[in-house]
Amino acid sequence: xxxxxxxxxxxxxxxxxxxxxxxxxxxxxxxxxxxxxxxxxxxxxxxxxxxxxxxxxxxxxxxxxxxxxxxxxxxxxxxxxxxxxxxxxxxxxxxxxxxxxxxxxxxxxxxxxxxxxxxxxxxxxxxxxxxxxxxxxxxxxxxxxxxxxxxxxxxxxxxxxxxxxxxxxxxxxxxxxxxxxxxxxxxxxxxxxxxxxxxxxxxxxxxxxxxxxxxxxxxxxxxxxxxxxxxxxxxxxxxxxxxxxxxxxxxxxxxxxxxxxxxxxxxxxxxxxxxxxxxxxxxxx
Amino acid sequence: xxxxxxxxxxxxxxxxxxxxxxxxxxxxxxxxxxxxxxxxxxxxxxxxxxxxxxxxxxxxxxxxxxxxxxxxxxxxxxxxxxxxxxxxxxxxxxxxxxxxxxxxxxxxxxxxxxxxxxxxxxxxxxxxxxxxxxxxxxxxxxxxxxxxxxxxxxxxxxxxxxxxxxxxxxxxxxxxxxxxxxxxxxxxxxxxxxxxxxxxxxxxxxxxxxxxxxxxxxxxxxxxxxxxxxxxxxxxxxxxxxxxxxxxxxxxxxxxxxxxxxxxxxxxxxxxxxxxxxxxxxxxxxxxxxxxxxxxxxxxxxxxxxxxxxxxxxxxxxxxxxxxxxxxxxxxxxxxxxxxxxxxxxxxxxxxxxxxxxxx
Numbered sequence: 001x002x003x004x005x006x007x008x009x010x011x012x013x014x015x016x017x018x019x020x021x022x023x024x025x026x027x028x029x030x031x032x033x034x035x036x037x038x039x040x041x042x043x044x045x046x047x048x049x050x051x052x053x054x055x056x057x058x059x060x061x062x063x064x065x066x067x068x069x070x071x072x073x074x075x076x077x078x079x080x081x082x083x084x085x086x087x088x089x090x091x092x093x094x095x096x097x098x099x100x101x102x103x104x105x106x107x108x109x110x111x112x113x114x115x116x117x118x119x120x121x122x123x124x125x126x127x128x129x130x131x132x133x134x135x136x137x138x139x140x141x142x143x144x145x146x147x148x149x150x151x152x153x154x155x156x157x158x159x160x161x162x163x164x165x166x167x168x169x170x171x172x173x174x175x176x177x178x179x180x181x182x183x184x185x186x187x188x189x190x191x192x193x194x195x196x197x198x199x200x201x202x203x204x205x206x207x208x209x210x211x212x213x214x215x216x217x218x219x220x221x222x223x224x225x226x227x228x229x230x231x232x233x234x235x236x237x238x239x240x241x242x243x244x245x246x247x248x249x250x251x252x253x254x255x256x257x258x259x260x261x262x263x264x265x266x267x268x269x270x271x272x273x274x275x276x277x278x279x280x281x282x283x284x285x
Numbered sequence: 286x287x288x289x290x291x292x293x294x295x296x297x298x299x300x301x302x303x304x305x306x307x308x309x310x311x312x313x314x315x316x317x318x319x320x321x322x323x324x325x326x327x328x329x330x331x332x333x334x335x336x337x338x339x340x341x342x343x344x345x346x347x348x349x350x351x352x353x354x355x356x357x358x359x360x361x362x363x364x365x366x367x368x369x370x371x372x373x374x375x376x377x378x379x380x381x382x383x384x385x386x387x388x389x390x391x392x393x394x395x396x397x398x399x400x401x402x403x404x405x406x407x408x409x410x411x412x413x414x415x416x417x418x419x420x421x422x423x424x425x426x427x428x429x430x431x432x433x434x435x436x437x438x439x440x441x442x443x444x445x446x447x448x449x450x451x452x453x454x455x456x457x458x459x460x461x462x463x464x465x466x467x468x469x470x471x472x473x474x475x476x477x478x479x480x481x482x483x484x485x486x487x488x489x490x491x492x493x494x495x496x497x498x499x500x501x502x503x504x505x506x507x508x509x510x511x512x513x514x515x516x517x518x519x520x521x522x523x524x525x526x527x528x529x530x531x532x533x534x535x536x537x538x539x540x541x542x543x544x545x546x547x548x549x550x551x552x553x554x555x556x557x558x559x560x561x562x563x564x565x566x567x568x569x570x571x572x573x574x575x576x577x578x579x580x581x582x583x584x585x586x587x588x589x590x591x592x593x594x595x596x597x598x599x600x601x602x603x604x605x606x607x608x609x610x611x612x613x614x615x616x617x618x619x620x621x622x623x624x625x626x627x628x629x630x631x632x633x634x635x636x637x638x639x640x641x642x643x644x645x
Contacts, residue, residue, distance in 0.1 A: 183339050184372035186359045188386040189437065198389075202376050 033255035045251055053256035062240070062257070066264070069237040072226075073219040076158040080166040080215045083159065085208060088170025089200075092177065103171070106164050114161055118228045121160065125153055125229070149231030157225040162218060166211035173207020174200075209276055213269065220265050237261050289351065290315040290473040291336065291441050296345035298331055298497075305331050306342070307497040313441075313475065318467055320476045320484040323494035324520070329477045330369075332494070333443045336475065337366045350440060365434040366443040369450075371426045373418040379405070379429050380414040386437040404432040407466065424455050431466065441473045448483065460487055481521045485509060493517045513639050518567035524636075525573065525609050528565045531558045538632055539564070544605035546583030551632030558637070565638045572634035573611035575599055575626050577619075582627030585609065587620050601628060 034053055039046040056062065091102045109117060124130045125148040132144040147153050177200065185195035223238030232239075237257060244254035291313040298306040306328045313319045321329040334340040336347055338359035346355045354362050365386075374382050381388075383404055384397045392400075405411050408428040418426060427447060434442055447463070448456045464487050467474045478484055484491050485505040492502040495516045501508060512518035515526050527548075529541040538551040539558040550558070550566060558564055576582050588608065589600040599620060601609045611628065620626060 178370070178372065180368055180370055180372045181374060183359070184366070184368055185374075185385070187337055187339070187364075187366045188389070188433065189360045190385075190389050191360055194389055198385075199374055 030255045030258060033252050034259045035256075036252045038250045038252055042249060053253045054260070056253065057256060057260055065235055065237055065240050066260070068234065069220060069261075070264070072154065072158065072236065073216055075155060076162060076219040077212055077216045079155065079159045080162055081208065081212065084163050084166030084211060084215075085170050085204075087163070087167040088172075088207065088211075089174050089204065091167065091171045092174035099175075103168075106167060109164065115224065115228070118157055118161075118225060121153075121157055121229060122148060125156070148229065149233060151230070151234060153229040154226050154234060157229040158219055158222065161222065161225060162215040165214040165218075169211035169214060170204060170207040173204045173210075177203055205276075212272070216268070217265060220261060288315045289313070290317070290349070291475070292346075292348040292351075293332070293336070294346040294348065296332070296335060296342045296347065298328075298335065298340065298342050305497050306335070308345070309494075309497075309499055310345075311492060311499065311502060313473055315440075315473055316471045318464070318474045318476065318487060318489045320478060320488040320491045321494055322478060322481060322484045322491050322520070324479055327494040328497040329479075329494050330445055333366070333445050333475065333477050336441070337364055337443055338362050339366075363440045364443060365437060365439040365441075366445065367427075367430045367434050367447045369445045369447070371418075371430040373426055373429055373433075375418055377417075378414065379410065379416050379418070379421070382418065382429055383432045383436055385433060390437075400436060401432075404436045407435075407469075408432045408462075423451050424459065427451065427459060431463070435466070435470065435472070439472065441475060442467075444474060444476045446478055447476075448478075456483070463487065485521070491521075493520060495520075511636055512567055515565060515567065515638055518636065518638060522569055523610065524567035524569045526565065526567050526638075528563060531560055531562045531564055534558065534560055541566070543583060544603040544607065545585055546627075548583065548629065548635065549632040550635040550637060567636045567638060568630050568634055570598070570610040570612040571596075572630045573609065573628055574630060575601070575611050575620060575628050578625050578627055580627050582629035585626055585628055587622050587624045587626055590620065590622055601626065 032047075033045065035049050035051070037046050037048060037050050037052060057066075091099065091106075094102060122129075126132075127144045127146070127148070129148075131147065132141075135141045136144065147156075181199050181203070182195050185199045186192070190198065221238045223236055223242055226232075226234055226236045226239055235243075241254045241257045241261070244250045244257065248254070289312050293309050293311050296306055296309040297304075309328075309332060311319075321332060323329050331340060335342050338354070338357060338361075342355065346353055348354065349363060374385065377385070380398075380401050384401045387397045387400060402411065402414070405414065408431050410425060410428045410432065413421070413425065413429075418429065421429065430447070444463075448459050451459060460483060463474075466472075476484075476487065485508075488505055490502060490504055491508045493500040493508060493514075493516070495514075500514045501512065501517045503511075508517060508521050512521060512524065518524040518526060527541075527543050529543045529548075532540045532542050532547060534540075538549050540547050540549055541558075541564050550564065574582075575587075578584075583603070585601040585603050587599055588602040589598075591598045591600075593612075596612045596614055598610060598612045601611060603609055609628065
């Protein structure tokens, strides 16, 4: 037994080393960095303990950036649930052949760089783009809408990039579902809706939950979508960090921002996990 | 005649282009235990699903207590089903599973608890209220499924091979238990199985199904002793089938020629036959008497000898190469493979089958 344990230890050693070097060390470096300050020359870091960076984040400008990012992340996730849940659910109800095709179509965009796909959206959303053309032709609007470089454009881009994650995780959950359970519910006297909300929905919650995690976390940090479709008008935490790292050359402040982002996201996830682990699942049943 | 609980009128169903049910008509009395018996793919489960409302027939009607329910969805029918896989809700406790039908009818909580515990008592599962289905054995799951289906007092209970996943001993116990429940509650049971023993043990009547059609419907005794079609004869009790020409008619019955000799079909089976006619008849293996060679009977050779479920079974080979099974209780036998023998059967034990079946 002991020998086997020792062998097991050797097996996980590479992984442990990898994690230490590429996850723990950089994270620790970030923590130290966030308490240092930008050197007065404008280049490099002055290693002297200070809370200045964190104090600066409390400044309304930066605080609002966080609020804005959270708002975008929440609305992205909400829209993804509304669109992605039915998407994944109905995909699971297709015939085996159509299912395969649907999964393929959902995966297809992943083969193309998401930056390039976002440029595609610029073409679609611009003043004389396809969306406006169609709306004009249908006489739904009199003059072209200014969608591009606005908040809705960012939201569209975010939902577009993250939707497959939601749809696929709901799908994987719904696909494993024993549909005779729904039949049993209806046999016992439940209408379609009642059967859905008491049986199907609770049993697909694991898929919905992993979908929420898979869309919420990235949507807190995806900055290039806001940059491309928002035309730099709307600043998100992600863009702010990138800005401070590159043009601002203020690594300590960028590190502090990243730490706060990390803590906020972890707290939300922790809260969410606590909620879903306890009574949410059973309360619905 | 008692009140009719369920009636099917000429129910027909196709999947894609395949005809699954071909004009099924039957009536079930209130409190009756009817078994749909047949091999897999004969349409028995589809019949059950049509009664439950989970499938719509292409033609025909389903009547419950004289009311046409063909167009009603499953939730509007006073029919409950016990599914083959039990279909217990995995995220609910035993109590919640059983109380589901009451909860959705907004029955007060207190009453749900009371009736749930009564129901669990009835299926002998008290004390399991708070368990999740995954923590139950197959037999216990089965009991939960029964309690869940019966709590709403359905007029008709449909059971789709409910004992298929259980081992033999448990199956026997559950057979008795189901029968006890059915008699106690007076609910009409429509029971689907491919197990003829189960069907004979439990049913008031058996409906033998084959290729989407009802072959024969009757009491276990009728089906077993007087099968009308070759399928029913073969499926229920593995009868030997013979086809032969009627040689002569006498007072005792009809003499029919078979490979290796001739046999007498007694009254009433033999009486309607005419000389020169072809007759198809069935003889159960336990009614075949094997005799030593110098006795009167048809000639055959012993091919195999085996011992199965308390019975000695001899396979005889007839001169035309066809086989014939004979069985009796006990393990001692003077016959050995290769031995030339004679065989016969009591004239009354030959069951004449429907004429339409003769070319089958």
